Amino acid sequence: MSVQSLARSTPQLHSVEGVLGFTQRSFEPVFSYAYDPPPGVPRTNIVPDERRIRIEDARPLAGDLSLDVEGFAVVRSPTAVRDFWDEAQTLGHPEAAELVKAATGASRVVVYDHTLRRRIDGADDRSAEAPRQPATRAHVDQTVRSGPKRVRDLMGDAAEGLLKKRSAIINVWRPIDRPARDWPLALGDARTFTPDDLIPSELRFPHRVGETYGVAYSPAQRWFYIPDLQPNEALLIKCWDSDAGVARFAPHTGFEDPTTPPGTPPRESIEFRTLAFFD
Structure with a gap:
């Protein structure tokens, strides 16, 4: 079954225009450091490409969105966690x-x-003095190479048996304490992206190297948000x-919604990263 066979038409929807951060295509390997790089080495060689694009309100489609079609879904999910900054590990996981x-x-x-995030004007995303900030560049957290590697790194001797069946990496993203009206998340419809739109990018840590996808802009892409x-x-x-027969990757990023009322409290959010295994 192909992703195309899962496609369905969607109606014209209300939308906003927002600026999303894309990555310019490059003939050189792309990298970023998650810490201070060695002397003389740039923090990143990513060339940003900002585009003002139409981002559609997916609220009318919320009941039909599917992880295996669009690559993302919205679910009603009351939480028993009173303070995610304190209880994310013990209760949130x-x-x-x-x-x-x-x-x-x-x-x-x-x-x-x-990862917990609290937006602070002017803060550096990787600063030790501030919490993590909303992502400003369209990306996918894993790649065709790093997904299986993540399973092997985390699941030890059980990994090869688990990888013989279907497995997936799925993020659970939710606002904390108040609606995510400030800097909401933009999500790309997986059906509208080609492999050429996804740019492998090394994410270098002190003791390991991960790989994510940056996203190159194409006018064929369709972007949504949940206001x-x-x-x-x-x-x-x-x-x-x-x-490979379903949506495999859903690009996403935070963006500044131009319709957000002045004085709206800064966004706080948390994302949990999960490995899902299927029989």
Whole structure:
């Protein structure tokens, strides 16, 4: 079954115009450092490409969005976590695992990481003095190479057996305390991206090298957002899937919504990263 066979038409929707950060195509390997690089080495060689594009309101489609078609979905997900800044590991991880299980039918889900974000004007995303900031460049967290490697790194001796069946990496993204009206998330419809749009990029850490995709702009791409995503809702985002017959990658990024009212509190959010395994 191909992704094209899963396609369905969608109506004309209300939209906003927002500036998204894309990555220019390059003939050289692309990289970024997640820490201070060695002397004389740039932090990144990514050449940014900002574009003002139409981002459609997916609220009218919310009940039909699918991880295996568009690559993302929105679900109602009340949480028992009172303070994600304190309880993300102990309560948020098992809660996110159960959410992905229920939404996908996976037989096993492992939450292996989470990132908390609180937007602060002018803050550096990787500064030790400030929390992580909203992403400003369209990306996918994994690639065709790094997805299986993540399974092997995390699942040890069980990895090869798990990789013989379907596995996927799915993020659970949700706002904290208030709706995500400030700097919401833009999500790309996986059906409208080609492999040439996805640019492998090394993400260099002190003790390991990961790989993500940057996204090159194409006018064929279609972008959506969920306005005012509520704290009792969550976005599920496909970051890699071993099944080539469904949506495998959903590009995403934060963006400044020009319709956000002045004085709106800065966005706080959390994303859980999960491995999902299927029988």
